[in-house]
Amino acid sequence: MYFIGIDIGTSSICGVVYHTSTQNVISITKENCATIPSSKSWEKKQDADTIIDIVINMVREFQSQYKDIKGIGITGQMHGIVYTDIQGNAVSPLYTWQDGRGNLNYRENQSYAAYLSDITGCPVATGYGLVTHFYNVQNRLVPTNATKLCTIMDYAVMKLSGKKIPQIDPTNAASLGFFDKKELVFDMEAIQKAGIDITMVPEVAPSASLAGYYHKIPVYTAIGDNQASFLGSVRDIEHSIHITVGTSSQMSIYADHYMEIDSLDTRPLPGGGYLLVGAALCGGYSFALLRKFFNNTLSLFTGKELSQNDLYTIMTSISYQKDSKNDLVIDTLFDGTRSNPYERGKITNISTSNFTPENLIIGFVKGISQGLYNYFQLLPESLKKNKTILVGSGNGIKKNSLLYEALKDRFKRPMQLSTIQEEAAFGACLCCMREGHYSQ
Secondary structure, three states: OEEEEEEEOOOEEEEEEEEOOOOOEEEEEEEOOOEEOOOOOOOOEEOHHHHHHHHHHHHHHHHHHOOOEEEEEEEEOOOOEEEEOOOOOEOOOEEOOOOOHHHOEEEOOEEHHHHHHHHHOOOOOOOOHHHHHHHHHHOOOOOOOOOEEEOHHHHHHHHHHOOOOOEEOHHHHHHHOOEEOOOOEEOHHHHHHOOOOHHHOOEEOOOOOEEEEEOOEEEEOOEEHHHHHHHHHOOOOOOEEEEEEOOOEEEEEEEOOOOOOOOOEEEEOOOOOEEEEEEEOOOHHHHHHHHHHHHHHHHHHHOOOOOHHHHHHHHOOOOOOOOOOOOOEEEOOOOOOOOOOOOOOEEEOOOOOOOOHHHHHHHHHHHHHHHHHHHHHOOOHHHHOOOOEEEEEOHHHHOOHHHHHHHHHHHOOOEEEOOOOOHHHHHHHHHHHHHHHHHO
Protein backbone atom coordinates (compact mmCIF):
# COMPACT_ATOMS: atom_id res chain seq x y z
CA MET A 1 0.00 0.00 0.00
CA TYR A 2 1.03 3.63 -0.54
CA PHE A 3 0.71 6.88 1.41
CA ILE A 4 1.08 10.41 0.04
CA GLY A 5 2.62 13.44 1.75
CA ILE A 6 2.40 17.00 0.39
CA ASP A 7 4.45 19.99 1.58
CA ILE A 8 3.20 23.45 0.54
CA GLY A 9 6.35 25.55 0.77
CA THR A 10 6.90 29.23 0.11
CA SER A 11 8.80 28.76 -3.15
CA SER A 12 8.01 25.15 -4.03
CA ILE A 13 5.38 22.48 -3.45
CA CYS A 14 6.72 18.98 -2.87
CA GLY A 15 5.08 15.59 -2.77
CA VAL A 16 6.19 12.10 -1.80
CA VAL A 17 4.62 8.69 -2.18
CA TYR A 18 5.77 5.99 0.23
CA HIS A 19 5.39 2.24 -0.23
CA THR A 20 4.96 0.60 3.16
CA SER A 21 6.42 -2.78 2.14
CA THR A 22 9.46 -1.76 0.10
CA GLN A 23 9.93 1.55 2.01
CA ASN A 24 10.65 3.25 -1.30
CA VAL A 25 10.06 7.01 -1.33
CA ILE A 26 9.38 8.75 -4.63
CA SER A 27 9.27 12.57 -4.65
CA ILE A 28 8.24 15.29 -7.07
CA THR A 29 8.64 19.05 -6.77
CA LYS A 30 6.71 21.85 -8.45
CA GLU A 31 7.42 25.56 -8.40
CA ASN A 32 5.07 27.54 -6.20
CA CYS A 33 4.13 30.11 -8.84
CA ALA A 34 1.35 31.69 -6.78
CA THR A 35 3.14 34.85 -5.60
CA ILE A 36 1.06 38.01 -5.99
CA PRO A 37 3.20 41.10 -6.73
CA SER A 38 2.61 44.08 -4.45
CA SER A 39 3.71 47.70 -4.47
CA LYS A 40 4.04 47.46 -0.68
CA SER A 41 7.43 46.04 0.31
CA TRP A 42 6.01 44.62 3.56
CA GLU A 43 3.12 42.77 1.90
CA LYS A 44 3.64 39.09 1.02
CA LYS A 45 0.71 37.31 -0.60
CA GLN A 46 0.10 34.21 -2.70
CA ASP A 47 -2.93 33.06 -4.65
CA ALA A 48 -4.52 30.32 -2.54
CA ASP A 49 -6.40 28.59 -5.35
CA THR A 50 -3.33 28.49 -7.60
CA ILE A 51 -1.63 26.57 -4.78
CA ILE A 52 -4.60 24.22 -4.47
CA ASP A 53 -4.54 23.52 -8.22
CA ILE A 54 -0.89 22.48 -7.93
CA VAL A 55 -1.65 20.25 -4.92
CA ILE A 56 -4.61 18.54 -6.58
CA ASN A 57 -2.68 17.99 -9.82
CA MET A 58 0.15 16.47 -7.79
CA VAL A 59 -2.24 14.07 -6.04
CA ARG A 60 -3.75 13.12 -9.40
CA GLU A 61 -0.28 12.48 -10.82
CA PHE A 62 0.41 10.08 -7.96
CA GLN A 63 -3.01 8.47 -8.41
CA SER A 64 -2.29 7.76 -12.07
CA GLN A 65 0.85 5.81 -11.13
CA TYR A 66 0.00 4.18 -7.80
CA LYS A 67 -3.32 2.41 -7.33
CA ASP A 68 -3.38 1.33 -3.69
CA ILE A 69 -3.17 4.73 -1.94
CA LYS A 70 -4.42 4.59 1.66
CA GLY A 71 -3.95 8.14 2.90
CA ILE A 72 -2.92 11.73 2.17
CA GLY A 73 -1.02 13.85 4.70
CA ILE A 74 -0.50 17.59 4.27
CA THR A 75 2.01 20.06 5.69
CA GLY A 76 3.32 23.45 4.67
CA GLN A 77 4.32 26.99 5.51
CA MET A 78 3.15 27.93 8.99
CA HIS A 79 1.82 31.22 10.43
CA GLY A 80 0.07 32.48 7.27
CA ILE A 81 -3.73 32.69 6.80
CA VAL A 82 -6.38 32.57 4.12
CA TYR A 83 -10.04 33.57 4.62
CA THR A 84 -12.84 31.20 3.59
CA ASP A 85 -16.58 31.70 3.08
CA ILE A 86 -19.57 29.64 4.19
CA GLN A 87 -19.11 27.34 1.18
CA GLY A 88 -15.49 26.62 2.10
CA ASN A 89 -14.00 28.67 -0.74
CA ALA A 90 -11.09 31.09 -0.41
CA VAL A 91 -12.21 34.73 -0.49
CA SER A 92 -8.75 36.22 0.01
CA PRO A 93 -5.15 35.57 -0.95
CA LEU A 94 -2.85 33.67 1.37
CA TYR A 95 -1.10 36.18 3.61
CA THR A 96 2.19 34.34 4.15
CA TRP A 97 4.50 34.04 7.15
CA GLN A 98 6.75 36.68 5.55
CA ASP A 99 4.05 39.35 5.58
CA GLY A 100 5.23 42.40 7.51
CA ARG A 101 2.02 44.31 8.20
CA GLY A 102 2.25 43.46 11.90
CA ASN A 103 5.40 45.61 12.13
CA LEU A 104 3.64 48.73 10.83
CA ASN A 105 2.84 51.50 13.30
CA TYR A 106 -0.54 51.11 15.00
CA ARG A 107 -0.78 53.69 17.78
CA GLU A 108 1.52 55.60 20.11
CA ASN A 109 4.57 54.44 18.16
CA GLN A 110 3.66 50.82 18.79
CA SER A 111 3.42 48.27 16.00
CA TYR A 112 0.32 46.11 15.62
CA ALA A 113 2.27 43.10 16.94
CA ALA A 114 3.70 44.99 19.92
CA TYR A 115 0.27 46.38 20.82
CA LEU A 116 -1.28 42.90 20.77
CA SER A 117 1.56 41.48 22.86
CA ASP A 118 1.06 44.19 25.47
CA ILE A 119 -2.73 44.02 25.83
CA THR A 120 -2.95 40.21 25.84
CA GLY A 121 0.27 39.25 27.62
CA CYS A 122 0.95 36.78 24.81
CA PRO A 123 4.12 37.47 22.80
CA VAL A 124 3.25 37.58 19.07
CA ALA A 125 5.11 38.76 15.99
CA THR A 126 4.41 39.91 12.48
CA GLY A 127 3.50 37.06 10.16
CA TYR A 128 1.51 35.27 12.86
CA GLY A 129 -1.94 34.68 11.39
CA LEU A 130 -3.95 36.40 14.11
CA VAL A 131 -1.66 39.44 14.00
CA THR A 132 -2.27 39.65 10.26
CA HIS A 133 -5.99 39.25 10.89
CA PHE A 134 -5.99 42.00 13.54
CA TYR A 135 -4.35 44.40 11.08
CA ASN A 136 -6.89 43.46 8.43
CA VAL A 137 -9.76 44.02 10.87
CA GLN A 138 -8.47 47.43 11.90
CA ASN A 139 -7.97 48.47 8.27
CA ARG A 140 -11.22 46.95 6.97
CA LEU A 141 -9.47 44.46 4.74
CA VAL A 142 -11.34 41.33 5.87
CA PRO A 143 -13.70 40.25 3.06
CA THR A 144 -17.34 40.79 4.02
CA ASN A 145 -18.20 37.19 3.13
CA ALA A 146 -15.36 35.66 5.18
CA THR A 147 -16.58 33.31 7.91
CA LYS A 148 -13.34 31.57 8.94
CA LEU A 149 -9.57 31.88 8.67
CA CYS A 150 -7.10 29.01 8.43
CA THR A 151 -3.63 28.09 7.18
CA ILE A 152 -3.03 27.19 3.55
CA MET A 153 -2.56 23.54 4.58
CA ASP A 154 -5.93 23.51 6.34
CA TYR A 155 -7.46 24.95 3.19
CA ALA A 156 -5.83 22.22 1.09
CA VAL A 157 -7.35 19.59 3.39
CA MET A 158 -10.75 21.27 2.95
CA LYS A 159 -10.55 21.23 -0.84
CA LEU A 160 -9.33 17.62 -0.98
CA SER A 161 -11.91 16.34 1.50
CA GLY A 162 -14.85 18.50 0.41
CA LYS A 163 -15.24 20.10 3.83
CA LYS A 164 -16.71 23.58 4.08
CA ILE A 165 -15.43 24.43 7.56
CA PRO A 166 -11.69 24.33 8.33
CA GLN A 167 -10.12 22.39 11.17
CA ILE A 168 -6.65 23.11 12.49
CA ASP A 169 -4.27 20.92 14.48
CA PRO A 170 -2.25 22.20 17.47
CA THR A 171 1.00 22.56 15.47
CA ASN A 172 -0.60 25.00 13.04
CA ALA A 173 -2.89 26.62 15.61
CA ALA A 174 0.14 27.53 17.73
CA SER A 175 1.68 29.28 14.73
CA LEU A 176 -1.27 31.70 14.46
CA GLY A 177 -0.72 33.13 17.94
CA PHE A 178 -2.89 33.31 21.10
CA PHE A 179 -2.71 29.54 21.62
CA ASP A 180 -2.37 27.76 24.96
CA LYS A 181 0.39 25.27 24.20
CA LYS A 182 -0.07 23.40 27.47
CA GLU A 183 -3.78 22.78 27.06
CA LEU A 184 -3.58 22.74 23.23
CA VAL A 185 -6.52 25.12 22.78
CA PHE A 186 -6.83 28.70 21.61
CA ASP A 187 -6.57 31.25 24.40
CA MET A 188 -10.05 32.70 23.97
CA GLU A 189 -9.50 35.28 26.72
CA ALA A 190 -6.49 36.69 24.86
CA ILE A 191 -8.36 36.64 21.56
CA GLN A 192 -11.25 38.55 23.12
CA LYS A 193 -8.84 41.07 24.69
CA ALA A 194 -7.53 41.68 21.18
CA GLY A 195 -11.07 42.41 20.03
CA ILE A 196 -10.99 39.53 17.54
CA ASP A 197 -14.24 37.73 16.71
CA ILE A 198 -13.69 34.23 18.09
CA THR A 199 -16.05 32.72 15.50
CA MET A 200 -13.39 33.39 12.84
CA VAL A 201 -10.97 30.98 14.52
CA PRO A 202 -11.05 27.37 13.25
CA GLU A 203 -11.84 24.40 15.46
CA VAL A 204 -8.82 22.56 16.86
CA ALA A 205 -8.57 18.87 15.93
CA PRO A 206 -5.91 16.28 16.81
CA SER A 207 -2.86 16.15 14.55
CA ALA A 208 -3.24 13.80 11.57
CA SER A 209 -6.82 12.89 12.45
CA LEU A 210 -9.20 11.82 9.69
CA ALA A 211 -10.71 14.88 8.00
CA GLY A 212 -12.53 13.29 5.06
CA TYR A 213 -11.92 11.57 1.74
CA TYR A 214 -10.59 12.43 -1.70
CA HIS A 215 -11.95 9.89 -4.20
CA LYS A 216 -12.24 7.38 -1.33
CA ILE A 217 -8.67 8.09 -0.14
CA PRO A 218 -8.53 9.24 3.53
CA VAL A 219 -7.28 12.81 3.99
CA TYR A 220 -5.82 13.80 7.37
CA THR A 221 -5.60 17.14 9.18
CA ALA A 222 -2.50 19.11 8.26
CA ILE A 223 0.55 19.55 10.49
CA GLY A 224 3.18 22.31 10.62
CA ASP A 225 6.19 22.03 8.33
CA ASN A 226 8.75 22.43 11.11
CA GLN A 227 7.31 19.47 13.00
CA ALA A 228 6.85 17.49 9.77
CA SER A 229 10.47 18.07 8.76
CA PHE A 230 11.64 16.95 12.21
CA LEU A 231 9.56 13.76 12.07
CA GLY A 232 10.66 13.06 8.50
CA SER A 233 14.38 13.49 9.28
CA VAL A 234 15.11 12.45 12.86
CA ARG A 235 15.22 8.85 14.05
CA ASP A 236 16.48 9.41 17.62
CA ILE A 237 14.39 12.32 18.86
CA GLU A 238 15.84 12.21 22.39
CA HIS A 239 19.45 12.85 21.34
CA SER A 240 19.22 14.84 18.12
CA ILE A 241 19.72 18.46 17.13
CA HIS A 242 17.76 19.01 13.95
CA ILE A 243 18.93 21.72 11.57
CA THR A 244 16.88 22.54 8.52
CA VAL A 245 17.71 25.26 6.01
CA GLY A 246 15.34 26.44 3.33
CA THR A 247 14.23 30.05 2.77
CA SER A 248 14.41 30.41 6.55
CA SER A 249 16.27 28.09 8.92
CA GLN A 250 15.49 26.34 12.18
CA MET A 251 17.32 24.64 15.02
CA SER A 252 14.93 22.19 16.71
CA ILE A 253 15.31 19.86 19.68
CA TYR A 254 12.76 17.64 21.40
CA ALA A 255 11.54 18.15 24.97
CA ASP A 256 9.13 15.72 26.64
CA HIS A 257 7.40 18.49 28.62
CA TYR A 258 6.36 22.10 28.10
CA MET A 259 9.01 24.71 28.85
CA GLU A 260 9.69 28.31 27.89
CA ILE A 261 13.09 29.72 26.92
CA ASP A 262 13.61 33.33 25.86
CA SER A 263 14.10 33.73 22.07
CA LEU A 264 13.03 30.12 21.38
CA ASP A 265 9.59 28.98 20.24
CA THR A 266 7.90 26.11 22.05
CA ARG A 267 5.89 24.14 19.49
CA PRO A 268 3.60 21.12 20.01
CA LEU A 269 4.82 17.92 18.37
CA PRO A 270 2.37 15.38 16.90
CA GLY A 271 2.40 12.29 19.09
CA GLY A 272 3.26 14.24 22.24
CA GLY A 273 6.00 16.46 23.61
CA TYR A 274 7.33 19.69 22.17
CA LEU A 275 9.99 21.13 19.92
CA LEU A 276 12.14 23.98 21.17
CA VAL A 277 12.87 25.95 18.04
CA GLY A 278 15.23 28.76 17.13
CA ALA A 279 14.01 30.17 13.84
CA ALA A 280 16.02 32.58 11.67
CA LEU A 281 14.07 34.56 9.08
CA CYS A 282 17.02 34.55 6.68
CA GLY A 283 18.49 31.06 6.38
CA GLY A 284 19.11 29.88 2.85
CA TYR A 285 17.82 33.27 1.76
CA SER A 286 21.05 34.82 3.09
CA PHE A 287 23.07 32.81 0.59
CA ALA A 288 20.56 33.71 -2.14
CA LEU A 289 21.06 37.37 -1.24
CA LEU A 290 24.81 37.00 -1.74
CA ARG A 291 24.24 35.24 -5.05
CA LYS A 292 22.04 38.13 -6.17
CA PHE A 293 24.76 40.60 -5.14
CA PHE A 294 27.36 38.76 -7.22
CA ASN A 295 25.02 38.64 -10.22
CA ASN A 296 24.25 42.36 -9.97
CA THR A 297 27.98 43.11 -9.78
CA LEU A 298 28.63 40.96 -12.84
CA SER A 299 25.83 42.72 -14.73
CA LEU A 300 27.05 46.19 -13.73
CA PHE A 301 30.61 45.61 -14.93
CA THR A 302 30.08 43.31 -17.92
CA GLY A 303 26.46 43.69 -18.95
CA LYS A 304 26.08 39.92 -18.57
CA GLU A 305 24.53 37.62 -15.99
CA LEU A 306 24.91 33.97 -15.03
CA SER A 307 22.09 31.57 -14.30
CA GLN A 308 21.18 30.92 -10.69
CA ASN A 309 22.53 27.36 -10.88
CA ASP A 310 25.82 28.45 -12.45
CA LEU A 311 26.39 31.05 -9.76
CA TYR A 312 25.62 28.62 -6.95
CA THR A 313 27.97 26.07 -8.51
CA ILE A 314 30.81 28.60 -8.53
CA MET A 315 30.04 29.86 -5.03
CA THR A 316 30.03 26.37 -3.49
CA SER A 317 33.13 25.19 -5.38
CA ILE A 318 35.62 27.05 -3.18
CA SER A 319 37.37 25.33 -0.29
CA TYR A 320 36.00 25.63 3.22
CA GLN A 321 38.32 27.40 5.67
CA LYS A 322 38.51 26.83 9.42
CA ASP A 323 38.16 29.82 11.72
CA SER A 324 41.02 32.31 11.84
CA LYS A 325 41.57 35.80 13.25
CA ASN A 326 41.49 37.14 9.69
CA ASP A 327 37.92 35.94 8.99
CA LEU A 328 35.18 38.30 7.94
CA VAL A 329 32.56 38.17 10.69
CA ILE A 330 29.07 38.26 9.20
CA ASP A 331 25.77 38.49 11.05
CA THR A 332 23.00 37.29 8.71
CA LEU A 333 20.04 39.03 10.39
CA PHE A 334 19.22 40.81 7.13
CA ASP A 335 15.48 40.78 7.78
CA GLY A 336 15.63 41.20 11.55
CA THR A 337 14.21 38.72 14.03
CA ARG A 338 10.69 37.94 15.22
CA SER A 339 11.31 39.86 18.44
CA ASN A 340 13.26 42.73 16.83
CA PRO A 341 12.22 43.21 13.19
CA TYR A 342 14.44 46.29 12.84
CA GLU A 343 17.68 44.51 13.67
CA ARG A 344 19.95 44.17 10.65
CA GLY A 345 22.90 42.12 9.50
CA LYS A 346 26.46 43.36 9.42
CA ILE A 347 29.93 42.58 8.15
CA THR A 348 32.83 43.29 10.50
CA ASN A 349 36.55 42.60 10.86
CA ILE A 350 37.19 43.86 7.31
CA SER A 351 40.88 44.40 6.61
CA THR A 352 43.00 45.26 3.56
CA SER A 353 43.70 41.58 3.00
CA ASN A 354 40.42 39.72 3.65
CA PHE A 355 37.74 41.59 1.68
CA THR A 356 37.46 39.04 -1.12
CA PRO A 357 34.58 37.16 -2.78
CA GLU A 358 35.83 33.90 -1.32
CA ASN A 359 35.88 35.28 2.21
CA LEU A 360 32.41 36.75 1.75
CA ILE A 361 31.08 33.33 0.76
CA ILE A 362 32.74 31.59 3.71
CA GLY A 363 31.63 34.38 6.03
CA PHE A 364 28.01 34.01 4.96
CA VAL A 365 27.84 30.25 5.63
CA LYS A 366 29.60 30.72 8.96
CA GLY A 367 27.14 33.49 9.81
CA ILE A 368 24.15 31.25 9.06
CA SER A 369 25.71 28.50 11.21
CA GLN A 370 26.56 30.86 14.07
CA GLY A 371 23.00 32.16 14.17
CA LEU A 372 21.64 28.64 14.59
CA TYR A 373 24.30 27.75 17.15
CA ASN A 374 23.38 30.85 19.17
CA TYR A 375 19.88 29.39 19.54
CA PHE A 376 21.34 26.07 20.71
CA GLN A 377 23.38 27.88 23.34
CA LEU A 378 20.18 29.22 24.91
CA LEU A 379 19.15 25.71 25.96
CA PRO A 380 19.69 24.64 29.58
CA GLU A 381 22.66 22.39 30.12
CA SER A 382 20.37 19.54 31.16
CA LEU A 383 19.01 19.46 27.62
CA LYS A 384 22.19 20.27 25.71
CA LYS A 385 24.32 17.53 27.27
CA ASN A 386 22.23 14.72 25.77
CA LYS A 387 22.04 16.17 22.26
CA THR A 388 24.87 14.29 20.59
CA ILE A 389 23.51 13.78 17.07
CA LEU A 390 23.39 16.58 14.48
CA VAL A 391 20.81 15.93 11.75
CA GLY A 392 20.64 18.14 8.68
CA SER A 393 17.76 18.49 6.22
CA GLY A 394 16.62 20.84 3.51
CA ASN A 395 18.16 21.79 0.19
CA GLY A 396 19.95 24.71 1.80
CA ILE A 397 22.28 22.16 3.42
CA LYS A 398 22.16 19.31 0.93
CA LYS A 399 23.05 21.51 -2.03
CA ASN A 400 25.62 23.63 -0.22
CA SER A 401 28.69 21.68 0.88
CA LEU A 402 30.16 24.81 2.47
CA LEU A 403 27.19 25.25 4.79
CA TYR A 404 27.36 21.54 5.62
CA GLU A 405 31.01 21.96 6.68
CA ALA A 406 30.29 25.19 8.57
CA LEU A 407 27.52 23.57 10.62
CA LYS A 408 29.71 20.59 11.54
CA ASP A 409 32.50 22.98 12.47
CA ARG A 410 30.30 25.24 14.59
CA PHE A 411 28.37 22.52 16.45
CA LYS A 412 31.49 20.31 16.86
CA ARG A 413 29.53 17.22 15.84
CA PRO A 414 29.42 15.05 12.73
CA MET A 415 26.31 15.72 10.70
CA GLN A 416 23.90 13.10 9.42
CA LEU A 417 22.09 14.22 6.31
CA SER A 418 18.52 13.05 5.90
CA THR A 419 18.29 10.37 3.23
CA ILE A 420 14.82 11.60 2.22
CA GLN A 421 14.71 14.25 -0.48
CA GLU A 422 11.62 16.05 0.83
CA GLU A 423 11.62 15.61 4.58
CA ALA A 424 8.57 17.69 5.47
CA ALA A 425 6.37 15.95 2.91
CA PHE A 426 7.67 12.61 4.21
CA GLY A 427 6.92 13.64 7.80
CA ALA A 428 3.32 14.42 6.82
CA CYS A 429 3.19 11.05 5.10
CA LEU A 430 4.43 9.27 8.24
CA CYS A 431 1.80 10.99 10.38
CA CYS A 432 -1.10 9.98 8.16
CA MET A 433 0.40 6.52 7.73
CA ARG A 434 0.39 5.96 11.48
CA GLU A 435 -3.23 7.07 11.73
CA GLY A 436 -4.08 5.19 8.57
CA HIS A 437 -2.81 1.91 9.97
CA TYR A 438 -5.07 2.31 12.97
CA SER A 439 -8.09 2.95 10.75
CA GLN A 440 -7.55 0.15 8.22
